[in-house]
Amino acid sequence: MKAENVVEVLNRLVRQRGAPKFLFADNGAEFTGHLVDLWAYHHNVRIDFSRPGKPTDNAFIETFNGSLRHECLNLHWFDNLVEAKRLIEAWRIDYNVSCRFLRSRPSVTG
Template sequence: MRLKELAAIRVHYGYRRLHILLRREGWEVNAKRVYRIYREERLSLRTKTPRRRVSCRTRINDCWAMDFMSDELFDGRQIRLLTIVDHFTRESLAIEVGQRMRGKEVVSVLEDLACDRTLPKTIRVDNGPEFTSKILDQWAYANGVTLDFSRPGKPTDNAFIESFNGSVRAECLNENWFLSLDDAKKKTEAWRVDYNEHRPHSALGNLAPKDFASSGQASLAR
């Protein structure tokens, strides 16, 4: 059952990679057995990833999206930003800034969000090493969250986060001069709060994301 679950999520993975994922989760199984089950379940005949629907917006916390951005401080030091948004409310759930961002930092941010918010059923991500890491894969499995990976070369699979990152770039990163890592954190967080609480969004009837999240329309979809 777990092999079929992994195969459904990682549609481009053959039995060897799926075997590695099973071993990471603690399954004491050899590659030959995985191959036998893989053939018996006809997983080698999986079709290509189906065409995505226009949107997965159904209700709050059904679907989130994550992505990374890069920028630099005034002295040229590189920084990275992890952005997380809710597809339904368009809320910016987090913009985490750091100089090194790996899988464990991604998990830490998600665990912080889980303290105040219900975890989603699905999180859309690309195939970057932070999102395909063992620690994030284990966290998602333990929390019943599906990592929905974009198809290689198809950024439109995660179009909303790409659009959101464009707003972050134009309205925050390009408009500010970051003197330090702490300065970058303060300024991006101030922009995130303003985005959620004041910036009108045409897809939300020109409401700000926070207003939409607390509106009657959003409540009916819970």
């Protein structure tokens, strides 16, 4: 992914939901370059980078990425971009509903 793509997505999210206070990112070139830094400056967003080689710093997104791959991407062969977007969006909605349901349940202790 290129920094230009990251900024494009961030701008779309700002239009839909407003700017976040923080952006947590890994140390990929698409996040550490001047373009994303400039975007963050203009939107008053603080970028917090994970420590290199420490996936536990970003456990939630690592879990999400694993679930996306295991539950969606590995199960489908996409014929075109429209189909890929449709199936991934359907999976994302289901994932978010499932996560909300699980968070609303009281924890079970033994």
